[in-house]
Amino acid sequence: GENVEQHPSTLSVQEGDSAVIKCTYSDSASNYFPWYKQELGKGPQLIIDIRSNVGEKKDQRIAVTLNKTAKHFSLHITETQPEDSAVYFCAASKAGYQKVTFGTGTKLQVIP
Amino acid sequence: DVKVTQSSRYLVKRTGEKVFLECVQDMDHENMFWYRQDPGLGLRLIYFSYDVKMKEKGDIPEGYSVSREKKERFSLILESASTNQTSMYLCASSFPRSGTGGNTIYFGEGSWLTVV
Numbered sequence: 001g002e003n004v005e006q007h008p009s010t011l012s013v014q015e016g017d018s019a020v021i022k023c024t025y026s027d028s029a030s031n032y033f034p035w036y037k038q039e040l041g042k043g044p045q046l047i048i049d050i051r052s053n054v055g056e057k058k059d060q061r062i063a064v065t066l067n068k069t070a071k072h073f074s075l076h077i078t079e080t081q082p083e084d085s086a087v088y089f090c091a092a093s094k095a096g097y098q099k100v101t102f103g104t105g106t107k108l109q110v111i112p
Numbered sequence: 113d114v115k116v117t118q119s120s121r122y123l124v125k126r127t128g129e130k131v132f133l134e135c136v137q138d139m140d141h142e143n144m145f146w147y148r149q150d151p152g153l154g155l156r157l158i159y160f161s162y163d164v165k166m167k168e169k170g171d172i173p174e175g176y177s178v179s180r181e182k183k184e185r186f187s188l189i190l191e192s193a194s195t196n197q198t199s200m201y202l203c204a205s206s207f208p209r210s211g212t213g214g215n216t217i218y219f220g221e222g223s224w225l226t227v228v
Contacts, residue, residue, distance in 0.1 A: 006154070034216075043219030043221050044202075051213075089154060089155060093209065093214070096209070097209070098162055098208055099145075099157060100217060102156075
């Protein structure tokens, strides 16, 4: 089955700096890569996703990049703010499958 | 507004007890999921259902069973709770993925289960 590895497990950045979280996946048939944000005491919530026919996608201060050859995708958060502090999960899914495999999570702390 | 509701946020149960975790979604989603969240291990799929009375094992089904008698409700059952099942349990739901499209998974707020 699919295996998704995520790094780093914890990340501390100064407010205003950028944060990058990296994931690799094992199944070359995976074609959908969502990112979820989990705030304290809440369930994860989708913040951005990318499909395998796209190399990069942006939404305001967040962006995702995908390298299909390397089976690697990343989340980039620019101009970080304290409200970006949360746990972030990457995930992978393949066409025709309803299940999603999640990474192990990154706890991001933005220091004011 | 989209809603996945887990009826119990915090539970303390004794070893050997039968435990029911209930989940209801109001979005008419076909798919429903139960995940377990542990530090350093991320979100691991226990069971998945794509229709009423249908279920599929996830990555860690041992010690768990599920029930889906109605489309909106998906229950997780621990037949005989053990201390290694102390964890946070997340219910989720989604529309089916079709073709190459993606699908948003909506999560509940989680149920913290402690088995003593």
